[in-house]
Amino acid sequence: MRLYRAQRDSARKPVNAKYAILGFISSGTYGRVYKAMSRDDGEGQLYAIKKFKPDKEGEMPTYTGVTQSAAREIALNREIKHENIIALREVMLEEKSIYMVFEYAEHDFLQVIHHHATGLIRSVPAPVLKSLMFQLLNGVQYLHSSHILHRDLKPANILITSKGVVKIGDLGLARLVQNPLQPLSYGDKVVVTIWYRAPELLMGARHYTKAIDCWAIGCILGEMLSLRPMFKGEEAKLDSKKNVPFQRDQVVKIVEVLGTPDPSRWPGLLHMPEYQNLARIERYKPALPAWCRGKALSPAGVEFMNQLLDYNPTTRLNAREALQHRWFQEDPIPTAK
Ligand code: AMP
Numbered sequence: 001m002r003l004y005r006a007q008r009d010s011a012r013k014p015v016n017a018k019y020a021i022l023g024f025i026s027s028g029t030y031g032r033v034y035k036a037m038s039r040d041d042g043e044g045q046l047y048a049i050k051k052f053k054p055d056k057e058g059e060m061p062t063y064t065g066v067t068q069s070a071a072r073e074i075a076l077n078r079e080i081k082h083e084n085i086i087a088l089r090e091v092m093l094e095e096k097s098i099y100m101v102f103e104y105a106e107h108d109f110l111q112v113i114h115h116h117a118t119g120l121i122r123s124v125p126a127p128v129l130k131s132l133m134f135q136l137l138n139g140v141q142y143l144h145s146s147h148i149l150h151r152d153l154k155p156a157n158i159l160i161t162s163k164g165v166v167k168i169g170d171l172g173l174a175r176l177v178q179n180p181l182q183p184l185s186y187g188d189k190v191v192v193t194i195w196y197r198a199p200e201l202l203m204g205a206r207h208y209t210k211a212i213d214c215w216a217i218g219c220i221l222g223e224m225l226s227l228r229p230m231f232k233g234e235e236a237k238l239d240s241k242k243n244v245p246f247q248r249d250q251v252v253k254i255v256e257v258l259g260t261p262d263p264s265r266w267p268g269l270l271h272m273p274e275y276q277n278l279a280r281i282e283r284y285k286p287a288l289p290a291w292c293r294g295k296a297l298s299p300a301g302v303e304f305m306n307q308l309l310d311y312n313p314t315t316r317l318n319a320r321e322a323l324q325h326r327w328f329q330e331d332p333i334p335t336a337k
Pocket of ligand 1 (some may be wrong): 026033047086103169308
């Protein structure tokens with residue numbers, strides 16, 4: 001077996017022979033991301049290489065926290081092919097490290113937001129905003145039609161190439177819809193920001209649905225318009241008994257803008273585990289149109305946002321409906337890319 005492995009490994013081209021590492025991009029709990037150029041294709045195509053390091057030496061290496069996550073990302077990426085999703089070019093194994101080679105994207109939504117907030121000090125122009133949202137929805141609609149949930153959509157995970165093509169990245173938390181579900185932040189030991197978390201999860205729902213990704217898209221639209229997170233709640237931490245806390249501050253941030261949810265429009269609400277905690281929060285009237293005032297959003301755009309931020313997950317706009325919304329049909333028409 002050892003001999004077989006040695007022969008097999010020597011037949012493989014090392015990562016460094018196939019790619020020139022141009023620089024370091026970022027590091028996470030699992031390892032590092034590098035910018036690289038292919039030595040193979042002659043065109044100097046750029047790639048992002050994610051290196052998952054093993055935790056310790058041994059016959060069976062383990063990988064920090066993300067073994068499951070990496071495996072999921074690999075498995076899902078193999079099946080996924082869409083212009084608005086980051087493509088996985090190949091997976092390499094070398095000296096017990098896993099290397100995932102992705103197509104490279106220069107920018108992300110968070111950079112666009114920062115650039116407009118601190119550099120230009122003006123909002124994202126409406127045609128660009130529409131184009132980015134349309135492409136994002138196009139990618140999400142593809143995932144959803146393939147029965148895949150992203151579960152962690154946020155500006156930092158949505159990449160943009162130098163040509164302006166939106167590419168959804170970080171499918172590490174994505175999973176097939178029918179898989180059994182666990183709470184996100186605890187089961188996987190992955191910290192997930194609560195700012196994009198849908199109200200049904202905040203109210204204690206234990207099942208993820210496609211509607212959860214659509215809520216996050218509504219929050220991202222709000223962030224692109226106001227250049228800051230729309231619902232920037234402070235996260236309540238686990239108590240000493242590791243009980244999952246009610247995210248009160250996050251819920252307050254939402255109800256201050258959208259009003260206190262009305263059980264007649266969200267019938268499941270009364271039976272949700274955190275309903276009593278919600279009932280203790282001061283009551284607010286819906287105020288999204290007021291929140292939108294002064295921002296570059298037409299009445300159709302306000303309606304679009306309101307439908308993505310529908311409390312009731314069963315009536316919330318889905319990705320397909322969102323793509324057909326009249327906001328995308330009225331002037332200014334989204335730019336091509
Ligand atoms: P991730 O572990 O997927 O969240 O990646 C960590 C960071 O690496 C991201 O925030 C990006 O800055 C960068 N990154 C990930 N994938 C790519 C890619 N395909 N192209 C360029 N940068 C990437």
